[in-house]
Structure formats: C-alpha cells, structure tokens
Amino acid sequence: MTGARGKDPWDRLRAATPARIGLGRAGTAEPLPASLDFQFAHARARDAVHRGVDFGALAAALAPHETILVDSACPDRATYLRRPDLGRRLGPGDWPALDGHPAADLVFVVADGLSADAVQSHAAALIHACAEPLAGLMIGPVVLVRQGRVAIGDAIGARLGARLVVVLIGERPGLTVADSLGAYLTFAPRPGRRDSERNCISNIHGRGGQSHAEAAAKIAWLARAALARSVTGIALKDDVPALAPAGPTRLAERP
Amino acid sequence: MTLYRTTFGGETFRFADLRETLAAASPLRSGDELAGIAAQTGTARVAAQAVLADLPLATFLNEAVIPYDSDEVTRLILDSHDAAAFAPIRSMTVGGFRDWLLSDAATPERVTALARGLTPEMVAATSKLMRNRDLIAAARKAPVTAAFRTTLGLPGRIGSRLQPNHPSDDMRGIAASILDGLSYGVGDAVIGINPATDNIPNAIALIEMLDELRQRHAIPTQSCVLTHVTNAIEIMARGAPVDLVFQSIAGTEAANAGFGVSLSVLDEAHDAALGLGRGSVGQNVMYFETGQGSALSAEAHHGVDQQTLEARAHAVARRYKPLLVNTVVGFIGPEYLYDGKQIIRAGLEDHFCGKLLGLPMGADVCHTNHAEADQNDMDVLMTLLAHAGATFLIAVPGADDVMLNYQSLSFHDIAYLRNTFGLRAAPEFEAWLEALGLIDAGGHLPDTDAPTRALIAGAA
CATH class of the missing domain: 1.10.220.70 (lyase)
Structure with missing residues (x-):
C-alpha cells in the first residue's frame, strides 16, 4: 500500500493465521513478491501431483519388509485424474506376486494418490514407526501401487486374504502443505466396500501435522480395535471421537 | 411419442x-x-x-x-x-x-x-x-435482487463473500482475515466461515464472534457459519444470533439425502430463520452452495448429465427465496471439470441457469491443485462473470484458502473488478466503507492506509 507510515499494522495479526493477509498492493494487484510466492507454492503442489514416486527407493527404504509393486488400471496421470474408478482397480494382468502369502492380520498398501512427495517423505518412516505399536500382529508384505486410489486396497487386501488393510496415500496437496499423507483402515477388505466402512487418519506431515509417531499410535489403536471388534468405519469411529475427521461443510470429492 | x-x-x-x-x-x-x-x-x-x-x-x-x-x-x-x-x-x-x-x-x-x-x-x-x-x-438480462442487511444484485454492482477460514478455527486468526478483507472493501454479500470442525458448540462460538465484530464496527452486512442445516436448526433453538442458514444442495432427492437434507428439513430451517427477523432491508435468509458433479460424487445422478442436475439444484434453492446461491465450480475436482476450459464454461452455465430461474447467483471462482487450471483461468472466469452480472463472488486472503486447501479469488481481485470496470459494492455497505475512508467517493481504494490502521486499532 502506498503512503504507509510507521510499523506495518499487520505484523501482529500475521502471527494469528497462516492465511496470506496484509500483502499490500500494487494498484489493485498483489505486489510481485507475494505473487511469486503464491505461484511457487502452486507450482510445488502441482509438481507433487504430477511427479512419479520413486518406488525403487521406497522399496529400499522399507527393508526388511517384503514389497510388491503393482499398477492400477490407470496407464498414466491424466487418466488417473479423470477416472477415479480405474484408480480403484488393479491393472490388466494376473499379478502372481500377490499369490502364495500366508494370511496376515494386517497389510500395508502404499499408493501414490495425489502427492508423490507425501509418499516419498513419510510412507516408509510411518510403516517403520508402526512396528513397535503393532508388535504381535502378523503383518503381510507391503504392496506399492502406481496410480492408486484408496479403494484399490480392497482388491489387494482381499487377494492377500488380509483381515485388515491400511492404505497410506498422498493427499491432495495444498499451497502450504504439499506432502500430506493419509491412512485409511478397512476391515475385511473386498471390492465394493463403502467409504463409510473405513477409518481415516489424515494430515500426516511435518508442518504442524501429525508426526509419524502420533500417526503410528493412532493406526495401531484403530487396528487393534478393528481386529477385536471385526469392524471399521462409522461404527468404530463413534467410539474414538478424537480420531473423527474434521468435517468441512463443502461438497466433497471421494478419496 | x-x-x-x-x-x-x-x-x-x-x-x-x-x-x-x-x-x-x-x-x-x-x-x-x-x-x-x-x-x-x-x-x-x-x-x-x-x-x-x-x-x-x-x-x-x-x-x-x-x-x-x-x-x-x-x-x-x-x-x-x-x-x-x-x-x-x-x-x-x-x-x-x-x-x-x-x-x-x-x-x-x-x-x-x-x-x-x-x-x-x-x-x-x-x-x-x-x-x-x-x-x-x-x-445479463436476468438481474435478481435479494436483501438482508445489504441489497444485492442491483445494476452496476458486484457483491463479495469474505471467506476468512482458518485451519483450526482460531478466533484471532479469523478476525485478522476479516479485517484484511474489509480493508479491500470485501464482505457485502456475507462474511462466511467454513468451520474446520463441524459441531454445534464450535459453530455457536464462531457465530457469536462474527456478530460481536459486526456490531462493534456497525458493519451493514450479514454473517454465516457454514455448518450443516440440522446444526443450524439446533443453534437457532439455542438462541444464537444466526443471520443466514447455509446448506450444500444437489439436484436429486438421493444426492440431497447424501448431504443429509430433504425439502422438509430445509423448510424447517427456513421457517426458523425467518422467525428470527434479523434482516433490516430484506428477509432473504438462506445461503446455498451447489456444484456440478455433486450428484455423481454421491452416486445419485440417475444417468442425468451434471449440468442438468446442477440446474435442478437451483430449483431446490429457489423454493426458499435465498439471499445467496453460489456454484463451487472448480472445487469438486478434475474428475468432474478437468481443466480451465471446462471450469470456465461450467461457471458461466451455472450463473446463466441460476439467473434465468430467478436466483441471486454467484460463484466461487476456484480450482484445486490437481486440476489443469491456474489463476489465469480464474482471472478469465471472474472477469466474464462480472460482465455477466454475477450477484457476488467469493474471495479469501491472497486467493489461498488455508483450511479447505484450494485456490479461490483474492480480496485484490474484487478490488480489480470494481476499479477496472466501475462496479460497486452493495449500497449500504458502500456507504459504510466510504464513511470509514476505506474507499473514496469513486469507490476506489484510497492512497493512504490510515483508515485500515484505524480499523485494526478499533478491533484490538
């Protein structure tokens, strides 16, 4: 703003919110530094959507867990963004690597979702952080999915005969946080499960989100409760109000 | 046949x-x-x-x-x-x-x-x-006016919703964003918060904060906390100062059921809000959001295309003579509107259909980070909608909604539309802005930041 004198009156208010307040203006436009900040954040978020996960590095980081890499029915990112139905199904092929595993209590599925950065930064660390709180449970191989949506965990979990599937997936990136990971738990996974039959832990990231240890503790709590009561979803969430997801009142897209 | x-x-x-x-x-x-x-x-x-x-x-x-x-x-x-x-x-x-x-x-x-x-x-x-x-x-040939404490939809004017969302509903953070918006002359359509936590006590705390702030500064506008309509009914029963009742609606009974609403629930909320009699220059008390794709998202589309279903949602809205209706075009995701071209087209369709059906139609000109769109597309759509006569547009600080994680318009953009095309705020609100020196007699932002400093000091 032109003609400003003295201390910036917004200084004190900026501490109260991450919102882009007190930017000043050039005419009616954002000043160029603010405009470039915004464009940088947008570019970072879009890079997170479109960058591919380095699944080789992820598999290495997951050692000593056995990993299996599969593809969804989406051949590329453009299809993934348009066709959520295909991202929920395994791609063409028999996927023999999914056969012959002993039935597990719990299987982790790691899908790229909408943020490669989230998966690359947090998935392996989170699974390692779950080892202690999940001690005593039979854990199956970790299945890595290219171009996957949450519900592909249903097909994979069923194929492996898992009692419970935990899908770790990159959440839709925002301008402030582009690497937020979500975890979705589904008991008795099989194709056709509804979203209301899952429990979700979201906002796993390092910018004021849930830490790996916090998220691991919640996953373990929910997993043991789900296995004990043979259910996930609304029925289980009702008992754990602190884990209920925030409910922004907006027309929502499905995960 | x-x-x-x-x-x-x-x-x-x-x-x-x-x-x-x-x-x-x-x-x-x-x-x-x-x-x-x-x-x-x-x-x-x-x-x-x-x-x-x-x-x-x-x-x-x-x-x-x-x-x-x-x-x-x-x-x-x-x-x-x-x-x-x-x-x-x-x-x-x-x-x-x-x-x-x-x-x-x-x-x-x-x-x-x-x-x-x-x-x-x-x-x-x-x-x-x-x-x-x-x-x-x-x-442009179908102007619609509606009023509560401001009169919206008059020729040559464009309203704005000030959307001061905060990721944890921090009261000071929300107030800071409201002051920021007011300093750009934004907020004549409504000051409306999407709560991060959708429960009744939290919504009441936010409603009371908004009402207190509005009264302290004697702002001629209306406020709204965008909580579920059934919450709003309970909140009104508890005596909280509710101006507008909000609900997301869709164009089929099944999709509305997915939102947890029906015409009878909306009737009940509408009657309760009218009963409060809080409007000064009008009694349009409802605020609705719609958006192409919501019925498909709820698996309740009956094989009908999303644009026709959007228009049917407008028919639900007009039953209640709302103050505000906006499409959230661009918010629902690229599986419904893939890129800037589709978002722009849909925004113009939704505005046209709403206006022809008699609604005070506005828009959240917006996009998500996984859509093939950016602020250049938003610039095009807001400029087109301003010329089409949109009743109001939504704006947030710096175009970045830090709670819902998407990009809308910025407060600056509303000032751009007003300065560049000579559009003005609602008359009641405009008079208040001018009295505080936040705009000059021509409706433009002033050269000095003294009025903004005074506004901030008055809020401390």
Missing part, C-alpha cells in the same frame, strides 16, 4: 430419450465421461444439440428426466411450475427460446417475468445450445 433423432451430413443419429439427448448435447466435461453418458463423438454431440433445438419447451413438462414418483425434486419442479409465467413462450422450441433470449425483444422485464414458468431442464437444455458469449449476454 417424441423421437430423439436427427440427420446430419447424411448420417442419422438416434438418442433413446430426453435424458440421453441432454447428456449427449452437453459440452464435453470429465464428469459426464466418468458417468459414461457423454456423447461418444463430437458429431454426436452436435446432433444431440440439433435434436434439442427442435424440441418444444413444453416437452419438459411432460417428460421428467427422473421419475416424478421417485424423486421429490422432480415433484417440486413440476408441482410449482407457473403456467401463466410460461404462457409467453409456451409455443417455442428450445432453439427458438435460445434465439429469442438473444434478441432485443427479450428485455430484462420480459426475461425476469418468465422465471417461475421455466423449469431447470428447459434452462439447462437452452444453455447447451449457447456459446460462452451467449451465456453472458442472456444472464
């Missing part, structure tokens, strides 16, 4: 029924492709448009796209149809109506008088025969 077929370039195109014809005639968008109802080819799309063009408008009174017996939105549409208002156009075809709307014979007086005689399907069909420029020209 109506036959949905035509011959074009020597090729015959057939469509099974009205629903399939409407879907095939809709300009390409990802949501209809996802639903498997989009035209298979570009030529089939044009052929479907030609079929629609020759249909009498009266067809829509005899053939429902979702059966009357199984859907309360269809019943609302047909039972509330005003035959007298429809009379001037009853013998027109869809194509004839399109031509008439774009002619000089279609004056604003004549167009606005038709509203209750138009069904959403008629308006949706007409929009499918229009280019973007036609949607702008025709919507």
Whole structure:
C-alpha cells in the first residue's frame, strides 16, 4: 500500500493465521513478491501431483519388509485424474506376486494418490514407526501401487486374504502443505466396500501435522480395535471421537 | 411419442430419450465421461444439440428426466411450475427460446417475468445450445435482487463473500482475515466461515464472534457459519444470533439425502430463520452452495448429465427465496471439470441457469491443485462473470484458502473488478466503507492506509 507510515499494522495479526493477509498492493494487484510466492507454492503442489514416486527407493527404504509393486488400471496421470474408478482397480494382468502369502492380520498398501512427495517423505518412516505399536500382529508384505486410489486396497487386501488393510496415500496437496499423507483402515477388505466402512487418519506431515509417531499410535489403536471388534468405519469411529475427521461443510470429492 | 433423432451430413443419429439427448448435447466435461453418458463423438454431440433445438419447451413438462414418483425434486419442479409465467413462450422450441433470449425483444422485464414458468431442464437444455458469449449476454438480462442487511444484485454492482477460514478455527486468526478483507472493501454479500470442525458448540462460538465484530464496527452486512442445516436448526433453538442458514444442495432427492437434507428439513430451517427477523432491508435468509458433479460424487445422478442436475439444484434453492446461491465450480475436482476450459464454461452455465430461474447467483471462482487450471483461468472466469452480472463472488486472503486447501479469488481481485470496470459494492455497505475512508467517493481504494490502521486499532 502506498503512503504507509510507521510499523506495518499487520505484523501482529500475521502471527494469528497462516492465511496470506496484509500483502499490500500494487494498484489493485498483489505486489510481485507475494505473487511469486503464491505461484511457487502452486507450482510445488502441482509438481507433487504430477511427479512419479520413486518406488525403487521406497522399496529400499522399507527393508526388511517384503514389497510388491503393482499398477492400477490407470496407464498414466491424466487418466488417473479423470477416472477415479480405474484408480480403484488393479491393472490388466494376473499379478502372481500377490499369490502364495500366508494370511496376515494386517497389510500395508502404499499408493501414490495425489502427492508423490507425501509418499516419498513419510510412507516408509510411518510403516517403520508402526512396528513397535503393532508388535504381535502378523503383518503381510507391503504392496506399492502406481496410480492408486484408496479403494484399490480392497482388491489387494482381499487377494492377500488380509483381515485388515491400511492404505497410506498422498493427499491432495495444498499451497502450504504439499506432502500430506493419509491412512485409511478397512476391515475385511473386498471390492465394493463403502467409504463409510473405513477409518481415516489424515494430515500426516511435518508442518504442524501429525508426526509419524502420533500417526503410528493412532493406526495401531484403530487396528487393534478393528481386529477385536471385526469392524471399521462409522461404527468404530463413534467410539474414538478424537480420531473423527474434521468435517468441512463443502461438497466433497471421494478419496 | 417424441423421437430423439436427427440427420446430419447424411448420417442419422438416434438418442433413446430426453435424458440421453441432454447428456449427449452437453459440452464435453470429465464428469459426464466418468458417468459414461457423454456423447461418444463430437458429431454426436452436435446432433444431440440439433435434436434439442427442435424440441418444444413444453416437452419438459411432460417428460421428467427422473421419475416424478421417485424423486421429490422432480415433484417440486413440476408441482410449482407457473403456467401463466410460461404462457409467453409456451409455443417455442428450445432453439427458438435460445434465439429469442438473444434478441432485443427479450428485455430484462420480459426475461425476469418468465422465471417461475421455466423449469431447470428447459434452462439447462437452452444453455447447451449457447456459446460462452451467449451465456453472458442472456444472464445479463436476468438481474435478481435479494436483501438482508445489504441489497444485492442491483445494476452496476458486484457483491463479495469474505471467506476468512482458518485451519483450526482460531478466533484471532479469523478476525485478522476479516479485517484484511474489509480493508479491500470485501464482505457485502456475507462474511462466511467454513468451520474446520463441524459441531454445534464450535459453530455457536464462531457465530457469536462474527456478530460481536459486526456490531462493534456497525458493519451493514450479514454473517454465516457454514455448518450443516440440522446444526443450524439446533443453534437457532439455542438462541444464537444466526443471520443466514447455509446448506450444500444437489439436484436429486438421493444426492440431497447424501448431504443429509430433504425439502422438509430445509423448510424447517427456513421457517426458523425467518422467525428470527434479523434482516433490516430484506428477509432473504438462506445461503446455498451447489456444484456440478455433486450428484455423481454421491452416486445419485440417475444417468442425468451434471449440468442438468446442477440446474435442478437451483430449483431446490429457489423454493426458499435465498439471499445467496453460489456454484463451487472448480472445487469438486478434475474428475468432474478437468481443466480451465471446462471450469470456465461450467461457471458461466451455472450463473446463466441460476439467473434465468430467478436466483441471486454467484460463484466461487476456484480450482484445486490437481486440476489443469491456474489463476489465469480464474482471472478469465471472474472477469466474464462480472460482465455477466454475477450477484457476488467469493474471495479469501491472497486467493489461498488455508483450511479447505484450494485456490479461490483474492480480496485484490474484487478490488480489480470494481476499479477496472466501475462496479460497486452493495449500497449500504458502500456507504459504510466510504464513511470509514476505506474507499473514496469513486469507490476506489484510497492512497493512504490510515483508515485500515484505524480499523485494526478499533478491533484490538
């Protein structure tokens, strides 16, 4: 703003919110530094959507867990963004690597979702952080999915005969946080499960989100409760109000 | 029996029924492709448009796209149809109506008088025969005013919703964003918060904070916490100072059920809000959001294209004579509107349909980070909507909603529309801005930041 004198009156208010307040203006436009900040954040978020996960590095980081890499029915990112139905199904092929595993209590599925950065930064660390709180449970191989949506965990979990599937997936990136990971738990996974039959832990990231240890503790709590009561979803969430997801009142897209 | 077929370039195109014809005639968008109802080819799309063009408008009174017996939105549409208002156009075809709307014979007086005689399907069909420029020209002929503490929709003016969301509903953080918006002259349509935590005590705390801030600064505007309508009913029963009742709505009974609402619940909320009598210059007490793709997202689309369903949501809204309705075009995701081109088109369609049906229609000009869109697309859409006569647009600090994680317009953008095109805020709000020196007599932001400093100091 032109003609400003003295201390910036917004200084004190900026501490109260991450919102882009007190930017000043050039005419009616954002000043160029603010405009470039915004464009940088947008570019970072879009890079997170479109960058591919380095699944080789992820598999290495997951050692000593056995990993299996599969593809969804989406051949590329453009299809993934348009066709959520295909991202929920395994791609063409028999996927023999999914056969012959002993039935597990719990299987982790790691899908790229909408943020490669989230998966690359947090998935392996989170699974390692779950080892202690999940001690005593039979854990199956970790299945890595290219171009996957949450519900592909249903097909994979069923194929492996898992009692419970935990899908770790990159959440839709925002301008402030582009690497937020979500975890979705589904008991008795099989194709056709509804979203209301899952429990979700979201906002796993390092910018004021849930830490790996916090998220691991919640996953373990929910997993043991789900296995004990043979259910996930609304029925289980009702008992754990602190884990209920925030409910922004907006027309929502499905995960 | 109506036959949905035509011959074009020597090729015959057939469509099974009205629903399939409407879907095939809709300009390409990802949501209809996802639903498997989009035209298979570009030529089939044009052929479907030609079929629609020759249909009498009266067809829509005899053939429902979702059966009357199984859907309360269809019943609302047909039972509330005003035959007298429809009379001037009853013998027109869809194509004839399109031509008439774009002619000089279609004056604003004549167009606005038709509203209750138009069904959403008629308006949706007409929009499918229009280019973007036609949607702008025709919507401009259908001004709609509504009022609570401000009067919205007057000629030469554009309203704005100040959206001060915060990721943890921090009261000081929300207040900081409100002060920021007011300093740009934003907020005459509503100061409206999407709460991060949707429960009753939290909503009451936010409603009381907004009301206190409004009264302390004597701001002539209305506030709203966008909580579920059933929460709003309970909150009003507890005596909290509710100005506007909000709800997301859709165009089918099943999709509305997915939102946890029905016409009877909305009736109850509307009656309760009217009973509070809090408006000063008007008693339009409802605020609705709609958006193409919401019914498909709820798996409740009945094979009807998303643009027609959006218009049906507008029919739900108009039952309640709302103060505000906006499409959240661009928010629902690229599986419904893939890129900037589709978002821009949908924004103009939604505005056109809402205005023709008599709604004070606005828009959240917005996009998500996984859509093929950026602020350049938003610039185009906001500029077009301002010229089309949009009742209001949503704005957030720096175009970045830090709670809902998407990009809308910035407060700066509202100032741009006003300064560049001479558009003004609602008169009651404008007088308040001018009295505080936040705008000058020409409606422009002043050269000095003294008024903003005074506003901030007064809020401390």
